[in-house]
Amino acid sequence: MTSLGTARADPGDVDTGTLPVGEGPDGSEVALPVAVINGARDGKTLYIQAASDGDELNGVGVVRRVVPQIDPADLSGTILVVGIANYFAFQHNEHRNPVDDTKLNRTYPGNENGTSTERIAAATFDAASRADLVLDLHQGSTSRMINEVRVRCGRRHRLHKECLELAKVFGCGHVLDQKGPEGQLARAAPDDGIPTVDPELGGSVGLDEQSVEKGVEGVFNVLKYYDFLPGQADTQSQTRASGFEQYGAPTGGLVDFQAELGERVTRNQTLFEVTDVFGERKATVSADSGGVFWRTRRLPQVATGEYVCSVGTDIDTY
Structure with missing residues (x-):
């Protein structure tokens, strides 16, 4: 059995649940929506998260399409999903967590005894640390932006080649290969030995259909290329x-x-x-x-x- 928070799935099964990350101002539990897709056969583990920034919804659009389409009977390995990472920011449709005015994707690997945002970062980083590959789904906030994938570990990092390969496989067409700020998941996870990229799925207010579809295609490319699912990934040269x-x-x-x-x-x-x-x-x-x-x-x-x-x-x- 594989678990993430309250979600527990035997091989060949899927389950959804929540991942506790603290309490809100009224004292009630705050928990993130999570899913576990446990394949019928052994294999790698992929971690996916969305809405690290609360106003970036295209990643949530990808998750809600991808999860129902995956049949665990066809899957080798495990997929761990956090559907909404920045709980408070998502509830208020804001970029940063309004509880502590902090950007989640600047606080990794987090602190389980820290601020609201640091605790969310610690809980989601713990989940990501169980994986062999990480996709941290973003978008260019509410501005206008092309679909791209960001490699944030830096060119001298020991996992740069692996992260660049993952970005190519995801296949948005454009890649920004530039070392990111400290505290980004796509910088912290490679330091722990996990190839990680940050797909930036366009930029929009609400959901953008074209960018969501590009993200869905990217996830399934990754699943096929890294042998989670049968089939041939559609890999092409990237700018x-x-x-x-x-x-x-x-x-x-x-x-x-x-x-x-x-x-x-x-x-x-x-x-x-x-x-x-x-x-x-x-x-x-x-x-x-x-x-x-x-x-x-x-x-x-x-x-x-x-x-x-x-x-x-x-x-x-x-």
Whole structure:
């Protein structure tokens, strides 16, 4: 039998339950929704979690489609799932945990005796540590972003090659291969010897059907490639960026983008213009380097210095 929290599944079975992570302000138990899919045959263990940031719902959309589609009779190995990691942020539709104003994906491996967020990180890291592979499903918050996978361990890490392979297998088409901030699951888990990637499934308010479907395809690619399920994974070359340039507004006004998401841009190509409310152009911003137009803000109005867009740089194909 394999268990995660209250979910317990014998070989060839599936169960759902909850993973206790503390108590809320009213003293009632707080627990995360979890699932265990225990294959009929021995094999590897895959850990999947979603909604590490409470307003990033595409990963939840992936989980609710993937879990019902997997027949444990066809599965070799085990899949452990945390469907909603950042409980309080999800309830309030916020990015950070409002209880302690902390971002979950900056607190790994966590502290079981720490703050609300640190306890969630400790409980989910304990689950992830039981796995051979980890998928931490994210999105570009509520901004507009291409579908991509992030390798966050850094190029000199002993598991960099394995993480890069996992990113390629997931297959969003684009990979950001750049060492991430401390406290990210995709940095902490490789330090424990577990290849881990951070699929960023677009960026949207609510669920985006195209990005959810891309995530579902990615999970099943991983399951087939690593022999959890029979079948052939659809692996293709990925466009990799190793750098990331962000652009802010040099003046206040309304933004007009001159490039499309996913477009290859060249140095000095115009990325966006800023106009006043009467259409008078106030500023034009061009790319400092060639790359891929990666991410933009969603709303057009900006104040001076506010974030506008990002370009993935140092591009290659692997």
